[in-house]
Amino acid sequence: MTTLPTPAASPSPGEQADAAVAAILASALHGGERGTVVDSPPGAGKSTLVVKAARELVVTGERLMIVAQTNSQVDDLVDRLAQADPGLAVGRLHGSDALPGEIAMRHPGVVASTKVADLRELPVVVATAAKWQWVKDTDPWHHAIVDEAYQMRSDALLAVARLFERALFVGDPGQLDPFSIVGTDDWAGLHHDPSQSAVVTLLAHNPGIVPHRLPVSWRLPASAAPLVSDAFYPFTPFRAGTEPGDRLLELGPATPPPPPGLAPSLARAADEVLDVAAESGWGLLELPARLTVRTDPEAVAAVAAVVARLLARGGETRSERGSAPVDAGRIAVGTAHRDQAAAVRGALAALGVTDVTVDTANRLQGREYDVTVVLHPLSGRPDATAFHLETGRLCVLASRHRHACIVVTRAGIPELLDAHPSTEPVQLGVVSKFPDGWEANHAVLEHLRRHRVAAR
Amino acid sequence: MDHSTHARVDQPLTPLETRLAALRGGAAARNMDARALAALAANPGCDRRAVLDAAGVDKAALATRLGSPATFGQSPFAITRGLVFERRLRAERCAELVALLRTELLPEATAQSPVEVPDLLPSEGPAVRAARTRVALAEATANAAAGRAWTLLDRPLLRLDVAGSTVSLEPDAIVIGPDGRWTVVEIKSFPILDGSADPTKVGAAARQAAVYVLALRTTAAALDAAAATAQIGPGLVHPRPGTGPAARPHPSGASADVPGADVPRAAAHAAADAVGSGLSPADATTPAAPRLPTAVGLPSAATSASAATPGAGAVAAGGTASGGPEAALPAGAAAHASPYAEPVGLAAAVRTTGLLVCPRDFSNVAVAAPLDLRKQLAVTRRQLARMTRIETLLAALPETVRLDEAPEAVDTLAHAYAPECLAACELAFHCRTQARAAGAVEVLGRGVRGELGSLTTVEAALEATAGDGALARAARLREEALAR
Amino acid sequence: MSLLTTLARLEAVRAGVAQPLATVRHRHLAERPFVLVPLAAAGETGAPLAVLLGQDRENPRLLTVPQPLDRDLRFAFLARLGDELLPYLESFGADVELLERSVKDPESGEKTVEVRELCADAPQLVVPNPGAMELLGLVGRSTRFRRTAEDVDPGPYPVPARVPLLGRWLTHLSERSNVPGSSLLLPLTTTLSRHWATGQSSLEDAHLGALLAWIAPPPGERGERAASRAENGRDERGRLLVPPAGPATDPAFDSLLLSPAVTRYDAARAAQDERLTRARAEEIDALLESVLLPVWHQVWQGVDLLRTLPPAAHVVERWESDRWSYTGHRDRVAAGEPPQPLRDDAVTAARKLAQREREQVRLDLEEALDDPLAMAEHRLAGQAFAGEVVEVLPAYDTSGRSPKPRPLVTVRTEDRPHLDPGGEVHRAAGPAAQRAELVQLDAEAGLLTLRLLSGMGRKKEPEPGTVPEAGEQVCFTLFELSARQSAPLPEPEDTPWTHGGPPR
Numbered sequence A: 001m002t003t004l005p006t007p008a009a010s011p012s013p014g015e016q017a018d019a020a021v022a023a024i025l026a027s028a029l030h031g032g033e034r035g036t037v038v039d040s041p042p043g044a045g046k047s048t049l050v051v052k053a054a055r056e057l058v059v060t061g062e063r064l065m066i067v068a069q070t071n072s073q074v075d076d077l078v079d080r081l082a083q084a085d086p087g088l089a090v091g092r093l094h095g096s097d098a099l100p101g102e103i104a105m106r107h108p109g110v111v112a113s114t115k116v117a118d119l120r121e122l123p124v125v126v127a128t129a130a131k132w133q134w135v136k137d138t139d140p141w142h143h144a145i146v147d148e149a150y151q152m153r154s155d156a157l158l159a160v161a162r163l164f165e166r167a168l169f170v171g172d173p174g175q176l177d178p179f180s181i182v183g184t185d186d187w188a189g190l191h192h193d194p195s196q197s198a199v200v201t202l203l204a205h206n207p208g209i210v211p212h213r214l215p216v217s218w219r220l221p222a223s224a225a226p227l228v229s230d231a232f233y234p235f236t237p238f239r240a241g242t243e244p245g246d247r248l249l250e251l252g253p254a255t256p257p258p259p260p261g262l263a264p265s266l267a268r269a270a271d272e273v274l275d276v277a278a279e280s281g282w283g284l285l286e287l288p289a290r291l292t293v294r295t296d297p298e299a300v301a302a303v304a305a306v307v308a309r310l311l312a313r314g315g316e317t318r319s320e321r322g323s324a325p326v327d328a329g330r331i332a333v334g335t336a337h338r339d340q341a342a343a344v345r346g347a348l349a350a351l352g353v354t355d356v357t358v359d360t361a362n363r364l365q366g367r368e369y370d371v372t373v374v375l376h377p378l379s380g381r382p383d384a385t386a387f388h389l390e391t392g393r394l395c396v397l398a399s400r401h402r403h404a405c406i407v408v409t410r411a412g413i414p415e416l417l418d419a420h421p422s423t424e425p426v427q428l429g430v431v432s433k434f435p436d437g438w439e440a441n442h443a444v445l446e447h448l449r450r451h452r453v454a455a456r
Numbered sequence B: 001m002d003h004s005t006h007a008r009v010d011q012p013l014t015p016l017e018t019r020l021a022a023l024r025g026g027a028a029a030r031n032m033d034a035r036a037l038a039a040l041a042a043n044p045g046c047d048r049r050a051v052l053d054a055a056g057v058d059k060a061a062l063a064t065r066l067g068s069p070a071t072f073g074q075s076p077f078a079i080t081r082g083l084v085f086e087r088r089l090r091a092e093r094c095a096e097l098v099a100l101l102r103t104e105l106l107p108e109a110t111a112q113s114p115v116e117v118p119d120l121l122p123s124e125g126p127a128v129r130a131a132r133t134r135v136a137l138a139e140a141t142a143n144a145a146a147g148r149a150w151t152l153l154d155r156p157l158l159r160l161d162v163a164g165s166t167v168s169l170e171p172d173a174i175v176i177g178p179d180g181r182w183t184v185v186e187i188k189s190f191p192i193l194d195g196s197a198d199p200t201k202v203g204a205a206a207r208q209a210a211v212y213v214l215a216l217r218t219t220a221a222a223l224d225a226a227a228a229t230a231q232i233g234p235g236l237v238h239p240r241p242g243t244g245p246a247a248r249p250h251p252s253g254a255s256a257d258v259p260g261a262d263v264p265r266a267a268a269h270a271a272a273d274a275v276g277s278g279l280s281p282a283d284a285t286t287p288a289a290p291r292l293p294t295a296v297g298l299p300s301a302a303t304s305a306s307a308a309t310p311g312a313g314a315v316a317a318g319g320t321a322s323g324g325p326e327a328a329l330p331a332g333a334a335a336h337a338s339p340y341a342e343p344v345g346l347a348a349a350v351r352t353t354g355l356l357v358c359p360r361d362f363s364n365v366a367v368a369a370p371l372d373l374r375k376q377l378a379v380t381r382r383q384l385a386r387m388t389r390i391e392t393l394l395a396a397l398p399e400t401v402r403l404d405e406a407p408e409a410v411d412t413l414a415h416a417y418a419p420e421c422l423a424a425c426e427l428a429f430h431c432r433t434q435a436r437a438a439g440a441v442e443v444l445g446r447g448v449r450g451e452l453g454s455l456t457t458v459e460a461a462l463e464a465t466a467g468d469g470a471l472a473r474a475a476r477l478r479e480e481a482l483a484r
Numbered sequence C: 001m002s003l004l005t006t007l008a009r010l011e012a013v014r015a016g017v018a019q020p021l022a023t024v025r026h027r028h029l030a031e032r033p034f035v036l037v038p039l040a041a042a043g044e045t046g047a048p049l050a051v052l053l054g055q056d057r058e059n060p061r062l063l064t065v066p067q068p069l070d071r072d073l074r075f076a077f078l079a080r081l082g083d084e085l086l087p088y089l090e091s092f093g094a095d096v097e098l099l100e101r102s103v104k105d106p107e108s109g110e111k112t113v114e115v116r117e118l119c120a121d122a123p124q125l126v127v128p129n130p131g132a133m134e135l136l137g138l139v140g141r142s143t144r145f146r147r148t149a150e151d152v153d154p155g156p157y158p159v160p161a162r163v164p165l166l167g168r169w170l171t172h173l174s175e176r177s178n179v180p181g182s183s184l185l186l187p188l189t190t191t192l193s194r195h196w197a198t199g200q201s202s203l204e205d206a207h208l209g210a211l212l213a214w215i216a217p218p219p220g221e222r223g224e225r226a227a228s229r230a231e232n233g234r235d236e237r238g239r240l241l242v243p244p245a246g247p248a249t250d251p252a253f254d255s256l257l258l259s260p261a262v263t264r265y266d267a268a269r270a271a272q273d274e275r276l277t278r279a280r281a282e283e284i285d286a287l288l289e290s291v292l293l294p295v296w297h298q299v300w301q302g303v304d305l306l307r308t309l310p311p312a313a314h315v316v317e318r319w320e321s322d323r324w325s326y327t328g329h330r331d332r333v334a335a336g337e338p339p340q341p342l343r344d345d346a347v348t349a350a351r352k353l354a355q356r357e358r359e360q361v362r363l364d365l366e367e368a369l370d371d372p373l374a375m376a377e378h379r380l381a382g383q384a385f386a387g388e389v390v391e392v393l394p395a396y397d398t399s400g401r402s403p404k405p406r407p408l409v410t411v412r413t414e415d416r417p418h419l420d421p422g423g424e425v426h427r428a429a430g431p432a433a434q435r436a437e438l439v440q441l442d443a444e445a446g447l448l449t450l451r452l453l454s455g456m457g458r459k460k461e462p463e464p465g466t467v468p469e470a471g472e473q474v475c476f477t478l479f480e481l482s483a484r485q486s487a488p489l490p491e492p493e494d495t496p497w498t499h500g501g502p503p504r
């Protein structure tokens, strides 16, 4: 396991990360175990690692298969590979009802096909796990990379593992777990429980594999990494790649008048919370406590107001990458439910904002923005459910930003959490997943309270 | 399951205790037993339950007096079977239990180490029993260091501050291994069948065990404090996390390995003397272990032992601390230390892995399974720290009320009925009747409430079907489908 | 719970009687099901105490274990249970349909015709609740590995020959009951709750007496009162008026009546007084029958209630899957295969999970197609819409060699599907599977214009009847209307290294 050295003898984040990557590549290429596992916290350079590992493997003359979980992840990976090495021929294997995306196919070196035979001889072939499961009548690859391995189910790995001899598994253990639409208690506690994450099965059956860890988040600013690390990765901490003050968010003055659809008092609160967030990296815009339906119109309006004011005021981000204007493409809104996302889109459109990403936690996994605005999953609810308390959901929402994250919520969530029954069942023999969602929710809120702005 | 009551109260009562005793009508206070802990887990937000359990009121009797008796009960067959199982485990100085613990906890330890099963004065009152348990813990830890001995504390009595009021807890057993570490043992009568057991029951057992771990940590902190008061130096006991099977990677830099020192025999003696001299043992430790809810989970901050182990376990979160994620914050700072960090001092002797002992398959043979309690500990700790204080809740009740004479006075305490109460709390039928009479949508289930948002009564929800919200659309669709 | 179910529960509170959650019956119900009401011995895992069973509601058979701790008595009970149950279970094995299918020989590639047997019908056990189902599973688990006097090595405690066979059948039935939509072993409370919404919570619905009290309250009484009496009404001695439907007995019954009776029985046995022992056993029988008979009648009442609903269209198809399951087990027993293992290996577990997920999807789809109330759930969730066709315009795709029909159909609906132009929809209850895409959306007016993409035959003009006409009611879903095939998995002997290699 990669551990952080004591601060006294601290190497730079870059040195730490390089050392981790070197160890990972050595293990993947020549390690004594057939599998190498890499835990990657949010923004720790997982995709960079995958591209780097792929290129190193290809250099050795080996052909490589890459397994990702969704079609957009596959397209994304293909795009990154082709960008990193325009001369590399990459096969994009796809299903007949899922055509490859434009982003992947714009590169001349990329070949797409529904049949593996057409791509078999290319140095790299990329497809979803669902597509790989149907591949047959082919010799196994020597090397595979499995991306987002924590989101892959054990049974999917069972179906594709025959296709490779060695594999590098990369993923973020803190994000949303795979799930099943039926009960799976029959297999709880079995090493090979088909419904659990592929990595959990792999590690249970191969005790010699010790997961590597990417120790530095290059995405999260110094204001966010400690909170996210403590709350969501209690036993595998990581640090920010930048120091406090390395990232700056400078907003324009709050002078532009709000558009007709935006109440002045709400605009003022939005401005205030934006200032707080620009200063500290976090902002909590708290509406009066009230029980509401999921698509609470006032909370939705508040989310839209924050986004609209941010765009109206404009501003600049400064970071190790240089400076850039804060524009719609660098802002995202995260919600728990799809209907909430739809409601926010509607409210934004009414304010004339159309090109900001608004999506659920599930769809924001793996994405990165400068500023995120989050509708708290528990806002306005009379009670929590396992869905709302799932650690991965809050973790995804709180770890997409490079500069600042603003959470919009109704007051009263700590009390709601206090009243939540703690009756979580425990299966013997099942390794507990950390942290606890209830506790993590409290921890995050406790932190956010210091950056609170009340809206009336 | 334990239903024992305190036979004696043998120390001066605090005003709160006096008030709670009056509430019981002078009856003995009940322990915070498995059922009370389950009720707490099922409905932590209920004021009514909080007061009744803090006061140790017999809720079953109260429910009967209110005319809505609970249906909980245990078949004599089940009781007999449970007793047979426990008797077997405890026979011959717990021989079978100890054998099981040996294999589970320290397979490498010599099978020949002696086993102590001290007398814990089970017929005494709670204060004496608690003091006796404390002494036994200290002695056992000393014995472990000196003679590599095992000690099994059979039904010890622990005290824990819950929302400002002290409750008594009686774990099935605590075992102190030759490594000096304390393990909570939960004996249950449900079976472990082919390696798995009813997850609901295991979950309840784990939460119960976590409460005991917290109580043990408090006790340990008190022992540390007593040692400090006795001028024998801080942080004398050094548990060795990392030697037992429960050892796990700690948050970086926060390894709780504390450099060696010897066992505080004197601490035990101090506590024992306190008992012997007629002094209240609680008083003896009060100065360093304030009875504040926050002290429950953070015993280390209050003890001088923390001074000997700078920074261990404290993980700063604020972006202000430089040098990466783990810089120590001053004790009591508002920042969140990792809720999973191990405490320091003697409290670290308590293992965060409990042991569940159950009958195996269809037999009466015992089998043990480890329970990782770290999650339950983190949750329970925060839960206890955030509880509304009982004094505050009591304000709703008339000063002199006795529930044995005026059971209906309980209605002045707010309830938070949900159908889950039916399986967890003796008062459920009574509260259900009230919730139904009020037309509360909770009677249809907690999930229903989530669907309905601000509509909290059945009537309001039905009225909303005439409007044009989601409920109205649902009503139209339902009507259309049923018309076909 | 969905908003529609919540609404039904709210309506039930108002009406004082349960409200329908289905317009048709979604589970197979045999003409003469085999009802089984088991009781468990308190404190003993998987130990039966008594059972009332049979197909004749007027003449149930009672089996009891007068002293549940006595393993000889327990296995004698199980042998008798086998005598009652096995002939019923096995009786469906003889009447078969012969089905032909062509299979390709993997070596030569030649096609041959394979004839397979499918039992024409299968057994159906109805039990009060999931607890009873679990008990049967536990009995299966505790007996299927037992050795009998006929074994080569009978071991120290051989049991009657039919006991392990019974264990294998019970194991199979409880295993099958985990497959969504299956009906070989039917728990009544769950099945009733699928079809009716009561004015209480789903937790309270698990009590059969309370559930029936809501669905069919006594005349003039509101469900709430009747249910609460069923739950905790007691006589002057503290016994429940309505005995619980098991498998656990009322603790008060145990301590007041059963326990003393067992003690008397034990004493008579100890005294080796055969006549008295028999008399004592009969006392116990009478006691147990007194708490089982009310439940027996409740179960039949529940069956009657289910029968008031017409069977859903897809029930026959799903029952065929049950028949395959039954036939498969019949064949494995006949082939002398060993009993089901304690726990599944990696491949078997993954296969079962895949099957259950597939069947869950299929069940949801079929219920939606069969039942407008089930489809209403999807419509409310924005995953389907229904309405009237207001306009049909012929149109063609001329990009290929021969033009293909791509008519434009405009539907008026009050539903609000989560659909953007370009999105694909599927026609429910059309003449054949048919896809369409949204071309234009007028949300204000509730008008959706769709282009039909398939299901119209191969000619230039659509086959008659394949395109809906103006004025016709149609329903489209945003989800596909058939369950996807599961991906192939390796054979257990090819289990890869990631999953521990082949099972040993």
Ligand code: SF4
Binding pocket: B039, B043, B046, B047, B048, B049, B415, B416, B417, B418, B421, B422, B425, B426, B427, B428, B429, B431
């Ligand atoms: S039954 Fe009543 S007192 Fe008990 S937890 Fe529920 S609401 Fe509170």
